[in-house]
Amino acid sequence: MGAYILKRLISAVPVLLGITIIVFLIMAMIPGDPATAILGSYATPENVEKLNRDLGLDQPLINRYFIWLGNMLTGDFGRSYSLNRPVLDEILDRFNATLILAGVSFVMCSVLGILAGVVSATRQYGFADKAITFIVLIGISVPSFFLGMMMILLFAVNLRLLPVSGMYAIYGGGDLPDLARHLIMPATALAVVATGVIARLSRSAMLEVLRQDYIRTARAKGVDERRVIMGHALRAAMVSIIPVLGIQAGFVLSGSVYIEIVFQWPGVGRMLVDAILKRDIILVQGGVVFVAGAYVFFNIVVDVAQSLLDPRIKT
Amino acid sequence: MKPFEWTRRSLFAAVAGVALAAGLGAPALAQTPPGVLVVGQIAEPKSLDPAAVTAVNDFRILVNLYEGLLRYQPGTLEVGPGLAESWDVSEDGTVYTFHLRDGVMFHDGTPFNAEAVKFNFDRMLNEDHPYHNTGPFPLAFYFSSIASTEVVDDLTVQITLNAPYAPFLSNLAYPTGLMVSPSAVMEHGADFGRNPAGTGPFKFAEWRSNEAVVIEKNPDYWGDPAGTDAVVFRPITDANTRVAEMLAGGIDLMVEVPPTALSEFQGESFSVVEQAGPHLWFLILNAKEGPFADKLVRQAANYAINKDAIVNDVLEGTAEVAAGPTPPAFTWAYDESLAPYPYDPDKARELIAEAGAEGAELTFYVTEGGSGMLDPIPMGTAIQADLNAVGFDVKIETYEWNTFLGEVNPGLEGKADMAEMAWMTNDPDTLPFLALRTAAWPDQGGFNSGYYSNPEVDALLEAAQTATDLDERAALYKEMQQIVHDDAPWVFVANWKQNAVTSDKVENLTLEPSFLLYLEDVVKN
Numbered sequence: 001m002g003a004y005i006l007k008r009l010i011s012a013v014p015v016l017l018g019i020t021i022i023v024f025l026i027m028a029m030i031p032g033d034p035a036t037a038i039l040g041s042y043a044t045p046e047n048v049e050k051l052n053r054d055l056g057l058d059q060p061l062i063n064r065y066f067i068w069l070g071n072m073l074t075g076d077f078g079r080s081y082s083l084n085r086p087v088l089d090e091i092l093d094r095f096n097a098t099l100i101l102a103g104v105s106f107v108m109c110s111v112l113g114i115l116a117g118v119v120s121a122t123r124q125y126g127f128a129d130k131a132i133t134f135i136v137l138i139g140i141s142v143p144s145f146f147l148g149m150m151m152i153l154l155f156a157v158n159l160r161l162l163p164v165s166g167m168y169a170i171y172g173g174g175d176l177p178d179l180a181r182h183l184i185m186p187a188t189a190l191a192v193v194a195t196g197v198i199a200r201l202s203r204s205a206m207l208e209v210l211r212q213d214y215i216r217t218a219r220a221k222g223v224d225e226r227r228v229i230m231g232h233a234l235r236a237a238m239v240s241i242i243p244v245l246g247i248q249a250g251f252v253l254s255g256s257v258y259i260e261i262v263f264q265w266p267g268v269g270r271m272l273v274d275a276i277l278k279r280d281i282i283l284v285q286g287g288v289v290f291v292a293g294a295y296v297f298f299n300i301v302v303d304v305a306q307s308l309l310d311p312r313i314k315t
Numbered sequence: 316m317k318p319f320e321w322t323r324r325s326l327f328a329a330v331a332g333v334a335l336a337a338g339l340g341a342p343a344l345a346q347t348p349p350g351v352l353v354v355g356q357i358a359e360p361k362s363l364d365p366a367a368v369t370a371v372n373d374f375r376i377l378v379n380l381y382e383g384l385l386r387y388q389p390g391t392l393e394v395g396p397g398l399a400e401s402w403d404v405s406e407d408g409t410v411y412t413f414h415l416r417d418g419v420m421f422h423d424g425t426p427f428n429a430e431a432v433k434f435n436f437d438r439m440l441n442e443d444h445p446y447h448n449t450g451p452f453p454l455a456f457y458f459s460s461i462a463s464t465e466v467v468d469d470l471t472v473q474i475t476l477n478a479p480y481a482p483f484l485s486n487l488a489y490p491t492g493l494m495v496s497p498s499a500v501m502e503h504g505a506d507f508g509r510n511p512a513g514t515g516p517f518k519f520a521e522w523r524s525n526e527a528v529v530i531e532k533n534p535d536y537w538g539d540p541a542g543t544d545a546v547v548f549r550p551i552t553d554a555n556t557r558v559a560e561m562l563a564g565g566i567d568l569m570v571e572v573p574p575t576a577l578s579e580f581q582g583e584s585f586s587v588v589e590q591a592g593p594h595l596w597f598l599i600l601n602a603k604e605g606p607f608a609d610k611l612v613r614q615a616a617n618y619a620i621n622k623d624a625i626v627n628d629v630l631e632g633t634a635e636v637a638a639g640p641t642p643p644a645f646t647w648a649y650d651e652s653l654a655p656y657p658y659d660p661d662k663a664r665e666l667i668a669e670a671g672a673e674g675a676e677l678t679f680y681v682t683e684g685g686s687g688m689l690d691p692i693p694m695g696t697a698i699q700a701d702l703n704a705v706g707f708d709v710k711i712e713t714y715e716w717n718t719f720l721g722e723v724n725p726g727l728e729g730k731a732d733m734a735e736m737a738w739m740t741n742d743p744d745t746l747p748f749l750a751l752r753t754a755a756w757p758d759q760g761g762f763n764s765g766y767y768s769n770p771e772v773d774a775l776l777e778a779a780q781t782a783t784d785l786d787e788r789a790a791l792y793k794e795m796q797q798i799v800h801d802d803a804p805w806v807f808v809a810n811w812k813q814n815a816v817t818s819d820k821v822e823n824l825t826l827e828p829s830f831l832l833y834l835e836d837v838v839k840n
Binding site: 030031032033035036037038039042043044045046047051054055079082083084085090093094097149152153156157160163164165166167168170171261262263264266270271274277279 | 347348351353358359361362364367369450451453454456505506508509524525526527547549550551552553555556559560562563564565715716717718720721724749760761762
């Protein structure tokens, strides 16, 4: 197992290196440069040239790439133009917020999704199955930013039950209940689509397993039905559910971009959007590399988890 | 009976959900505390170092923390005393002597004096200055006319310009000229922008990244103390969310209310304030080639576009119809006799026929949004419809803001016949000087992207920039406006009125034509 993990980690290196090249080239190619974005209406060629020089953007592309890569290996992600602070400080602050949101959302969608799938599968074509299928269909179909806005309108503006946006109250906040109040709406809005997807796949995975001979055998032996479902069937179904969870984890992480904007969650997705609009090249590059690294890492975790559950996958 | 059963069940679930949410939510929704004003901003500030920032959004915080030598007089764009109580200008208009206010302290406890003034300008302008590396200072060119800054005595400072430059005083009142504490810059270096110290009625308290910037009443302020104990600036980038926060009571004051949301705030519990500012939204017409090379066709475009409809229907009354190149907010320099081109499609058709430009195909650059651009896509399509109605064939090309600037600023030649543009300036000199002179064509580093050229206008603008007498300058600008109005190098569309909404707990908020948000007199109950 140790060797397997090591192999996976080594294979991640070229992936990350490729990501640095791609994000660097994209940022170099998109029209508009940071100096123009900063100067706005006053972007005379003269002012732009001076500012680019001050920002160190007058060097050849290849030099800039290796300087950036070299600095990053020593832990120096550079300094953001638009926020005037070290890129890594900003990313770590923001990533923390994104992890809280995406993490809670991921737990919500996994638990609810699998539960709904199991219930659906065990009562195939029954009322519960139909109701769940119907709700899941709606969940998958409603865009989450729209759902988010509607939730704000109902729960925050009209009923005044929950805060509209942000992560903590400006005054007297900062504790766990405060965080929870701010999390309810964005985490739910973010979880809805993933819950639907997981529920559908869990249902079909369970249905397939429930048709297997050993389930019939277990039932024939008189094993308690709950144990049959949870112990025998779900455990076997998890092998095909876990990869879906991995994909949904990525989805929740990337889907948080627009949820973060709607709810003004101070996460990394909102940071990247702002940075792109402001042509804050160094922040975009650092942010993308960091998020991509996290994504690669989660994928490795999922693969390892899967190989633990299903020994056939190993090597 | 199944459906009925299901409805009841869902109703129960909904009630349970709401009850749960209520249990969690109820204690949190105390209103913002008295004495604390929470302001909904449009973005996180870049820095709180006035020399390093360019955005109005950041200026809104800065003008409450810092003061400049001069300051715009309330309700006008004319300069008056700030940290300088008085000033003298030499005969030839190149030497300015400022007499500083006595007994003013920076928030870090160091005194404000002539040395501090010299430090501020040298840091920005002198590349050899030990703290020049705390930049970059993108708007330093506002003061590029300064040749040297000399300390005469503790409270007298003399600034020498390399040539007479009339807008100098109004540039001093601009946020780029706000005075920072030299000792704080020395202490924090490049991090000064997150540890600011000025002389203003509020001092910096806390910056929680992406959540809030908090400033507190400065107990040692030399003038009248601020009306609130603290002001919290919250960055809320999404306009819909900002509106929702305002409606829900999470913020007390909201700036830049989207026109379509204004109707939400009609009730008793809110008040809307408006103020026209030095802003102009216009269309650059390519006067070098194509149909707009003919003055008649340019005038026809001005007649063909229904500016009232744009201002009232698209912008919901958040702007006024523009008459010429100078916004009326510059009261002293604005020519009152100028009337906007009336909406007259028949007259437009006549002029087009006279010029032989019927059915001309026009390429029109439109942006998705950008600083001061208001609602550029709906405005662009309304303009397209008006121009098509008088016989043009207008093709829109839409670009994201940075890309748009990259296309428009180098000039429209060979690419487009017209482009949207907007400017906000602090002096009537800036826009025409940078965008209407022959010497401001893009190949010479200016913003005259439509290649307008009129030697008379050039001469008037050169003369106005070196005249030190305000009346003389005003007369020159007025003459320039008449000529430019007639030559129609642009379609003059709108002057934006900035707006803000406050809750009924906020008193004494006034907006300034400078678009700066002074909060020292505001009271929050």
